[in-house]
Amino acid sequence: MNDRSEPTADTPAPPVRGGRIDSATEAFVAHRNLLFTVAYEMLGSAADAEDVLQETWLRWVGVDLETVREPRAYLVRITTRQALSRLRTLGRRKESYVGPWLPEPLLTAPDVAEDVELADSVSMAMLMVLETLAPTERAVFVLREVFDLAYDEIAEAVDKSPAAVRQIAHRARAHVAARRPRGVVSAAETRDALEAFQRAVNTGDMQGLLDILAPDVILLTDGGGVKQAALAPIVGAGTVADVLRGIADAVLQPAQVNGCPALIVRLNGELDNVIAVRIDDGQITGLYAVRNPEKLSYIKRETTLHR
Numbered sequence: 001m002n003d004r005s006e007p008t009a010d011t012p013a014p015p016v017r018g019g020r021i022d023s024a025t026e027a028f029v030a031h032r033n034l035l036f037t038v039a040y041e042m043l044g045s046a047a048d049a050e051d052v053l054q055e056t057w058l059r060w061v062g063v064d065l066e067t068v069r070e071p072r073a074y075l076v077r078i079t080t081r082q083a084l085s086r087l088r089t090l091g092r093r094k095e096s097y098v099g100p101w102l103p104e105p106l107l108t109a110p111d112v113a114e115d116v117e118l119a120d121s122v123s124m125a126m127l128m129v130l131e132t133l134a135p136t137e138r139a140v141f142v143l144r145e146v147f148d149l150a151y152d153e154i155a156e157a158v159d160k161s162p163a164a165v166r167q168i169a170h171r172a173r174a175h176v177a178a179r180r181p182r183g184v185v186s187a188a189e190t191r192d193a194l195e196a197f198q199r200a201v202n203t204g205d206m207q208g209l210l211d212i213l214a215p216d217v218i219l220l221t222d223g224g225g226v227k228q229a230a231l232a233p234i235v236g237a238g239t240v241a242d243v244l245r246g247i248a249d250a251v252l253q254p255a256q257v258n259g260c261p262a263l264i265v266r267l268n269g270e271l272d273n274v275i276a277v278r279i280d281d282g283q284i285t286g287l288y289a290v291r292n293p294e295k296l297s298y299i300k301r302e303t304t305l306h307r
Contacts, residue, residue, distance in 0.1 A: 023065055024060055024061050024063075024065060027060075027065075027071040027075070028056075028057055028060055028075065030071075031071070031072050031075050031076075032053065033304045033305060033306035034072070034076070034147075034306045034307065035053055035056060035075055035076065035079045036049055036050070036053055036303075036305070037118075037122070037305045037306055037307065038076060038079050038080065038083065038142065038143070038147065039052040039053060039079055039082075039083045039086075040106070040122070040305070041121060041122060041127070041130070041142045041146060042080070042083040042084070042087055042138055042139055042142055043083055043086060043087055043090060044103035044104065044127045044130070044131065045090065045103070045104045046104045046106055046298045046303065047104065047294075047297075048086050048090060049083070051086065052079060052082045052083050052086055053079070055082045056075065056078045056079045056082055059078050059082075060074075060075060060078060073149075073153055076143070076147070076149070076153075076157065077153070077156055077157040080139055080143065080157040080158065081157060081158075081159075083139070084135055084136070084139055084158065087135045087138070087139075088135055091135070097224065097225075098223070098224055098225030098231070099221070099222060099223055099224070099225065099229050099230065099231040099232075100220045100221065100222055100229075100230075100231075100232075100233065101131075101222060102124070102128070102220060102222035102288050102289075102290050102295075103124055103127040103128070103131075103258075104290070104295040104298060105124065105257050105258060105262070105274045105276065105290050105295065105296070105298065105299060106122070106257065106258055106298045106299075106303040106305075107255060107256065107257060107298060107299045107300070107301065107302050107303060108122075108256050108257065108258060108259050108302060108303055108304075108305060109256075109302045109303070109304055109305075110256060112256070112259040112304075112305050113187055113256055113259050113260070115259075115307065117146070117307075118146070118259060118305060118307050119187070119258075119259030119260055120184075120259075121142070121145070121146040122258045122259050122305060123258050123259060123260045123276070124257070124258055124260075124262075124276035124277075124278075124288045125180070125181060125276070125277075125278035125286060125288075126180060127258070128278075128286070128288070129176055129179045129180050130142070130176070132175070132179060133172055133175060133176070136158055136160070136168060137168055137171065137172040137175070138172070139154075139157070139158050140154055140158060140165055140168045140169050140172055141169065141172040141173065141176060143157065144165075144169045145169075145173065145176075146307065147307055151165045151166055151169070154169075181278055181279065181280050181285075185279045185280075187260065187261060189279060189282070190260055190261045190277065190279055191254075191261040193212055193277065193279050193282070193283070193284055194254065194261050194262070194263060194277060195254075196208065196211075196212045197209070197212050197213075197263075197277070197284060198252045198254070198263060200212060201244055201247060201248060201252065202248065202252065204245070204248055206241060209237075209241045209244065210237050210238070210241055212283060212284055213237040213240060213241060213283065213284050214237065214280065214281075214283040214284060214285040215236070215237050216235065216236065216237075216285070217235070217236070217237050217240050217283075217284055217285055217286065217287065218233050218234070218235050218240075218285070218286050218287070219233065219234040219235075219240045219243060219244075219286075219287040219289065220233055220234075220286070220287070220288050220289070221234075221273075221289045221291060222288075222289065222290045222291060222292050222295065223291045223292055224291075224292030224294060224295070226291075226292055226293060226294065227273075227291040227292060227293065228291075229289075229291050229292075230243075240287065247265060247267075247272075249267075250265050250266060250267050250272065251265070251266040251267075251269075252264075252265055252275075253265075253266065255274075255299075257274055257276055257299070258276065259305070260276065262274060262275060262276040262277070263275045264299060265289075271296055271299065272291065273289050273290055273291040273296075274289070274290045274296065274299055275287060275288065275289045276288045276290075
């Protein structure tokens with residue numbers, strides 16, 4: 001979906017000169033990781049989030065800073081508006097996408113996992129839930145529930161009244177609550193489940209695999225028409241276990257992806273895919289395997305996320 005081969009999430013803002021522009025740069029750089037996180041949570045695409053930040057920068061340098069009381073809030077507002085516009089475009093691209101569309105996985109720094117709420121909000125499982133929200137609902141939910149913005153601040157960002165934003169937030173919160181994992185899953189629980197999964201796959205222990213997979217587990221594979229992948233969800237422990245026999249000879253490397261334990265899969269020494277999981281009641285209920293190489297560039301180095 002994007003032809004860039006290298007991530008740019010930590011690239012500084014464009015170099016500029018002059019007192020006023022230097023102040024703009026300083027403010028932008030200070031909040032850049034936050035803005036990237038806002039855009040990424042709204043879009044599920046790091047490449048698109050990066051484009052949003054470029055657009056945000058171009059608008060920010062044209063602002064009269066003397067009229068800005070709170071740079072952080074102002075920048076979040078610009079980013080949100082740009083992300084909303086991009087989200088609608090992304091929605092049209094998804095309609096013609098080959099097979100299931102999964103969020104772009106990020107190799108994240110250890111401190112992301114330490115912020116439990118942030119890690120939960122950027123997990124592949126949560127991003128898949130956020131995919132079921134309408135664009136404005138997603139923006140309101142992210143800004144309120146993840147970044148704790150006031151309703152009047154969110155109202156300015158999404159061009160709605162504070163009263164309307166409250167209603168949207170209530171609706172989005174109920175929608176997410178009905179679809180998110182049933183309980184809070186610790187990183188240790190996820191790691192234990194992945195270790196059992198990895199051990200069963202590598203040893204060909206079919207019973208061990210069936211034990212860790214929920215009976216109604218769903219496997220989604222994203223090849224984007226570039227790599228071989230199932231064009232529809234694969235459902236059921238037995239069927240999923242049969243499919244996973246195909247990676248028995250792969251090297252499964254534990255990693256922190258989107259703030260949660262996950263597995264990087266290498267075949268013949270080459271990065272093949274990234275597998276993230278959803279855990280409910282101690283079993284794996286969702287497997288998300290991203291094979292599309294255009295979505296794997298952010299696995300090459302850590303991305304810093306911030307609230």
